[in-house]
Amino acid sequence: MAPQPVTGSSVALAIDLGGTQLRAALVDASGSILCKLSRPTLADAGPAKLVEQIAALAGAVIGESRSRPPRAAGISSPGPIDTIAGVALGIPTLRGFHDFPLRTALAEALALPVVLENDGIAAAIGEWRFGAGRGFADLVYVTVSTGIGGGVIAGNRVLRGRRGMAAHVGHMSFMAGGEHCFCGNRGCFEAYASGSAFAARAAREAAVHPSTRLGRGGAPVSAPEVFAAAAAGDDLAARLVAEEARLLGLGFASLLHLYDPQLIIVGGGLSQQFHVLEAGIAAAMRGAAMPAFRDTPVVKAALGVDSGLLGAAALAFGNY
């Protein structure tokens, strides 16, 4: 028999399962984090070991907080996960997660009811309930990090689709037949505008622009280094940052036409530089959007790295 919610409990267990970091927290109904722990994800250990790791971290956070037992657990996981069936269909960043019944395995290990969510959608729910999207009925959340993910709220409901895998916005076509994408396809938005694509473009350009300080001595080029070099007056870096903003804005214009949101919220690693990218994103987006869509604002996520964790908490509370 599936575990039942712990009645009367006012805290939720929130798990953010990432490809590199595993994070667990106890969260109250207002979105306050009472206690939080993190560990490097055992991404190569296989599903059984990883479920054990999650249960151990959950036990540690519950023990440390000395709170009442959580009512349920919400899990943000890399996709694609069939969240209707509770089955991981094949998570590229976690070894062995092919057709794995993740919800059942976690419910057993945690002895709690479990709500599973694809990470982009979980983060969208976090921002919608507790962050930059509070009070909005229609929003698109986009995370720009190693890859590009997202989640959509439409008419005050989470847009899930057939198996809860909607809003894979990083894998809309951007340049059909173009750059290879991690997903196997070519020309995805992610292959052009993600943090990885940005860093790879910077490395390629640095190699043919001897005047830049980027990649001196053959050093690899990271996204933060490009932003730092641009801030320090490096011409090539400034052009690369402007191009990144333009590419993001062009992709966001598509999202306006596809979902007609009240706002677009940008999270993920690159959103730390949102103040630098903002004007370029807005200009490119307005330039590419049809007139009726041009007044839609783009804002920075309010919850930083906790969007997904707080979305997982909202899911555990049934607040979505």
Add this chain to the structure above:
Amino acid sequence: MAPQPVTGSSVALAIDLGGTQLRAALVDASGSILCKLSRPTLADAGPAKLVEQIAALAGAVIGESRSRPPRAAGISSPGPIDTIAGVALGIPTLRGFHDFPLRTALAEALALPVVLENDGIAAAIGEWRFGAGRGFADLVYVTVSTGIGGGVIAGNRVLRGRRGMAAHVGHMSFMAGGEHCFCGNRGCFEAYASGSAFAARAAREAAVHPSTRLGRGGAPVSAPEVFAAAAAGDDLAARLVAEEARLLGLGFASLLHLYDPQLIIVGGGLSQQFHVLEAGIAAAMRGAAMPAFRDTPVVKAALGVDSGLLGAAALAFGNY
């Protein structure tokens, strides 16, 4: 005071306002068309004259059917229309429709409650309620004609967004910075895969392939002619048809990732050749989609030119 629904009436007035044809019908609650009339749209006459034309055609269809008065009117209109406010924001194919209060004007002229819908969404509702999408909770409808439009049903609800303008799928980016699109942007899906783009590509190719029968003697090339030539064994025409199927399939793969539907329904002029395009669409779509999405079927719309008209009827019945 706004008109109230005619209680006890079991018929709805459905209007399909197109850029070239204006169609009006009386429809019962099961989606049967009792009477239908059409006229060339007075697209250049301005809003006042066009509203008069709509009212006159509605009067004619009501008079001809000798049915009881309709309970309400549903209108499918070219977008973008803010269907929440009932205001046409700027319809490119109809002169003078900029910030025009279309719902109020029609409600006065028809003396009926009026439900307005962007045409792609109206057609999606028609197929969902009475056509190929019956019984599905999550579907994407795409119309491929002069342009490309669409509508999305998600979780048994119409995806509308902030102002009812979601699912402008023809204006998602397909080849950023590429071909000019009718909307003013570059590289939209519509600029590559619409019937107009298909015919334009055929004309360009015919000009440099003397062996083809297409465009002989400098004649303009239409989409139906390309299909006819392909069926008659013309090599270039066959390649053009295969390329059109491939482009549609690539765009549809994006729609899978964006909306995670149970199926994609194809309507519009080019869907008359769906049997010719189907295999190529499916192959390209499967090739570009992430594995978890590849089993999603693509089917032909069941209602032909009446998808929008029957969607308008469903709206008038509140059946959505």
